[in-house]
Amino acid sequence: MPLTAFWHPLRVQVRDYLQACLKDDLAAALVVSVLLIPQSLAYAMLAGLPPQVGLYASLLPPLMYALLGSSPFLNVGPVAVLALMILQTLQLAPAGVSPSEAALVLAAEVGLLLGAAALLRLDALAALLSVPVLHGFETGATIAIAASQLPVLLGAQASGANLPELWSSARSHGFEAQGIASLFGIVALLALLAVRRLPKGLPARMAPLGVLLIGILAAWALDPQGLARVGTLPPLALHLTVPRLNTHLWMTMLPGAALIALLGYVSSLAVAESLARRVGQRVFPRRELMGLAGANLAAALTGGMPAAASFSRSVLMSDAGSRTRMTGVFVAGLMGLALVTLSPLLAWCPKPVLAASIMAAVLAGVSLQPYRDAWRYDRAEALLMTVVTLLVLGVSITAALGLGVLGAIALLLKRSARPHVALIGRIPGTEHYRNVERYQVELDPEVMGLRIDESLLFLNGRSLADVVQAHLDTRPGTRRVLLQMSPVNSIDFSGLSALKDLHEALARQGRRLDLSEVKGPVLDRLKAGGWDDWFCGRLFMSHHQGMRDEH
Structure with missing residues (x-):
């Protein structure tokens, strides 16, 4: 084939892209990066990991998804619900293994499992989580995340991944709020909730970063005693990492990785399909598996954590006018710029402000309407949804998802056991x-x-x-x-x-x-x-x- 036969169509595509889509994709990437910076720090800390791990998971994963995925709207990176699952899974890591090392293994296993599912064309795995199970799980995880961040918001010492752990920790360490920490956290939370009432536009989109910057400036100017900060970060330079090759560690992380892979794929596919229907486009489940597999393997090799599509950031990307998957490439570039320039600034970030950003993000998604709708339509499914929520709050994510899948299968068998x-x-x-x-x-x-x-x-x-x-x-x-x-x-x-x-x-x-x-x-x-x-x-x-x- 002559070189001109290849070069001319490519040149036409590049020219058309520069004229029609570049401006919109760049604007969408800028808006999403503004939200991604504080969320990447906050979700890494929610998972019990150093804050820079969230930044690393926000750099190459969106780039890999852009290369392999099918949706122009998904932003792949740290996610609140997955962060809670990561926290509970890392608690099982063998002695002598740091959380960061275990997180690399977890991300690698998630990527390998999703990649295997793509190769074997197992995109129908999404059917394992029915809508009631998914709603029940997400609601329970949302409430658990908000509850886990309440002590951080108030400067208290309690911690835990579910309500019994939080209660036990509060009884052991006390739940005394620190005045200055509470002030920073509550003011930040109220500010973030207030800006949600603003009309959609640039001010509302820039608000999360604005609250973060104001918190950083206030912490730097006042330098109050008793205010927990992110602290000095190591030099934020992307480097190649290799997950620890330890058979016992990999086997211990595998069950949690399988659940994270399943939930990450199902939730990401649901977001991608919902946003695609808005504009009459299609997404391809197998390519979504490939995109998420590539994103997680990239996170494992660059010091990150398991990644999936964020609902809030993906909706924001769509509303901001993203036209193609090049938006993900630009997000990766902007996060790389933040990686090398913002280290001194982020060290002053108050942890209560990050906790407020998590609570504001997750509480916006809490809704009891699905429970009411399910109760009117099918009380057995409504009961399953409620039980899954309670298990997330009171026992563990593993128990909730396991029972949810088994319960959905049991209901299917019950309906199908006698032909109508x-x-x-x-x-x-x-x-x-x-x-x-x-x-x-x-x-x-x-x-x-x-x-x-x-x-x-x-x-x-x-x-x-x-x-x-x-x-x-x-x-x-x-x-x-x-x-x-x-x-x-x-x-x-x-x-x-x-x-x-x-x-x-x-x-x-x-x-x-x-x-x-x-x-x-x-x-x-x-x-x-x-x-x-x-x-x-x-x-x-x-x-x-x-x-x-x-x-």
Whole structure:
């Protein structure tokens, strides 16, 4: 291929980008970086890590996501909910391993797990966390994060990753607030909550950084005693790191890494899909796996922590006008500039102000509406949502997510264990057939029309004959059963066996089994399974035709 054939289209794309998108992407990157700087420090400290780790996790991870991901709106870096999960997982690290070393292993494992899922095309893993479980977990984690930051906000000594740990720590160390720390923290929190009421625009977007800078200037000017600060940071220069190669450490971190990977992927994909729908775009789940895998591996090799997409920063990136994934590249560049210039300034940052920034960010997402909606729609799912929330607050994230996944699977099994088979009749004057319990219909005394409302699988196939027999017991004069199969999308081998058992049971009773409206792919599988060898009934293109058949 001539070089000009490659160079000319590339030059056109670059020119079009510079004219149409560069300005918007740069503006969005600047706005997001303003929020990312204080959040990266705060979330690293929330995870029990040195503050510079959050800055490192905000540099190359967004760049790697920009190269591999699919959404122009996601900002990948430290996230509050993951920070709480990291804190609880790091508590399990073996003796002699520092939190920073364990965090590198954790990030590497998250990246490797997500990369393996991408290679194996396991993007359907998102289905493991149902919406009630995700809502319940996020609400519980949000409240737990806010509670964990309350002692820092007030300058007290208590600490803990859940409410019992906080209570125990408060009883042991006391919960006496420090006056100057409380002043800085409460004023910062009130200021951050107040600016949320401002109309959307540049002042509101710059407010978090403005509050941080005012707190730094006040701490520098007053230099009060008893005010905890970030303290002197090491030289903020990005360098290559290699996670510690210790088999026991890697095995200890693996369960936590698997949960962090699952939650990070599910929450990031949900944010990406939500923002894409606003503008009629698509995201690709497998590429999201690849982008997050690359981001976490980059964090592991550059002194960072596990990363995922931040909901607040991603929404901000979208609202600020991001057009392409180049916004992530510009964010990485701006964070690199901050990395080498802001070390002396950030050393004066008061910890209560960082705690206020965390509380303001997470409390904005607390809503009880999903619980009310779930209670009205499905009380079992509402109960599962509530239990997951309480487990996050009172036990651990691992227990909450484990029970949530098992609970969602149990509810699915309960719904699927018995197929819904509706007795249907003809709406007078039409060829339409509907459920007798919902419509006024006409029934044939000799032909029973039944509609199977779900696929026949190993979960429910065993009950098919019993469900049909229950209908027959109410209509003993039936000589023929016609199953409308239009809702059936799949029949596995267990379902095929159940259909055969029903056919034989009806034959012993002197009744015939017929089928109507069987979908092509389902019929192909039935024929491949030897259906023609034992099926003696008739197959009809329409249910009405089957009901009118005189044979």
